[in-house]
Amino acid sequence: MLPRNALRSLRALRPFHATSIPLATRPHSTIPKGPTAPNVLSHTTTKTPDAKRDISDPAMADYLCQSHERIFAANEKWAKEQIERDPDFFHKLSLGQTPEYLWVGCSDSRMPAETITGLKPGEAFIHRNIANLVNNIDLNVMSVINYAVRHLKVKHIVVCGHYGCGGVRAAMTPKDLGILNPWLRNIRDVYRLHEAELDAIKDDGTRYDRLVELNVVEQCRNVIKTAAVQQTYAEHGYPIVHGWVFDFRTGRLKDLKIDFAVILADIQKIYNIIK
Numbered sequence: 001m002l003p004r005n006a007l008r009s010l011r012a013l014r015p016f017h018a019t020s021i022p023l024a025t026r027p028h029s030t031i032p033k034g035p036t037a038p039n040v041l042s043h044t045t046t047k048t049p050d051a052k053r054d055i056s057d058p059a060m061a062d063y064l065c066q067s068h069e070r071i072f073a074a075n076e077k078w079a080k081e082q083i084e085r086d087p088d089f090f091h092k093l094s095l096g097q098t099p100e101y102l103w104v105g106c107s108d109s110r111m112p113a114e115t116i117t118g119l120k121p122g123e124a125f126i127h128r129n130i131a132n133l134v135n136n137i138d139l140n141v142m143s144v145i146n147y148a149v150r151h152l153k154v155k156h157i158v159v160c161g162h163y164g165c166g167g168v169r170a171a172m173t174p175k176d177l178g179i180l181n182p183w184l185r186n187i188r189d190v191y192r193l194h195e196a197e198l199d200a201i202k203d204d205g206t207r208y209d210r211l212v213e214l215n216v217v218e219q220c221r222n223v224i225k226t227a228a229v230q231q232t233y234a235e236h237g238y239p240i241v242h243g244w245v246f247d248f249r250t251g252r253l254k255d256l257k258i259d260f261a262v263i264l265a266d267i268q269k270i271y272n273i274i275k
């Protein structure tokens with residue numbers, strides 16, 4: 001007989017690998033599909049027919065060549081359009097950057113920050129990783145935050161997750177995911193912190209959506225715990241931290257409206273590193 005706590009945890013985990021969870025609708029794309037590697041973060045285990053192609057397959061060789069040509073052609077077209085709109089566009093870019101935003105988003109290919117926000121080159125400093133995590137021993141994200149806040153002096157930091165996040169789903173799957181275990185453990189910790197609220201949600205999809213939101217809120221807390229944010233805010237009154245979630249189903253961003261000042265005050269009871 002398992003202890004009561006263990007049974008409760010198993011009940012909480014079970015729905016996350018149930019097939020009843022509605023999958024995010026993949027956007028229609030005319031881009032030819034390349035080979036699909038096995039991916040634990042993918043929303044589907046169905047491989048495309050191309051996945052069966054051998055590297056020596058002439059069709060695959062053509063596809064690979066066309067893909068690169070398509071990108072360079074698009075780049076050429078984009079560069080020309082920018083110059084037509086503003087002859088000094090690239091000269092101004094070359095002078096330096098003063099972005100107002102730091103964006104911490106998921107690496108998911110379906111949520112390119114600039115595309116869904118309309119932010120232009122030079123307007124956002126971007127960091128992306130699996131499930132938009134802000135881990136205090138991740139030198140990468142900590143360096144990005146420090147540089148963006150102390151040197152670029154961004155005014156807003158956005159942590160943006162997305163419903164249907166494969167990283168969040170994988171974290172809640174009771175399975176050994178190898179090298180991903182320590183990374184995704186951060187999300188399991190979010191579940192543990194909000195276990196009562198999440199367990200009370202009966203609908204699997206709703207609970208999954210809520211975990212995505214709570215993960216964003218917790219990563220916002222992690223941003224606020226940094227010395228760079230606390231010290232710069234004390235001195236200048238910025239940056240402000242925001243938690244947003246992108247919804248593939250509607251294409252819309254949702255502002256979770258976290259109360260930055262309240263969270264900061266709460267955090268500084270324990271994590272105060274202003275001095």
Ligand SMILES: [Zn+2]
Nearest residue numbers: 106108165166
């Ligand atoms: Zn994701």
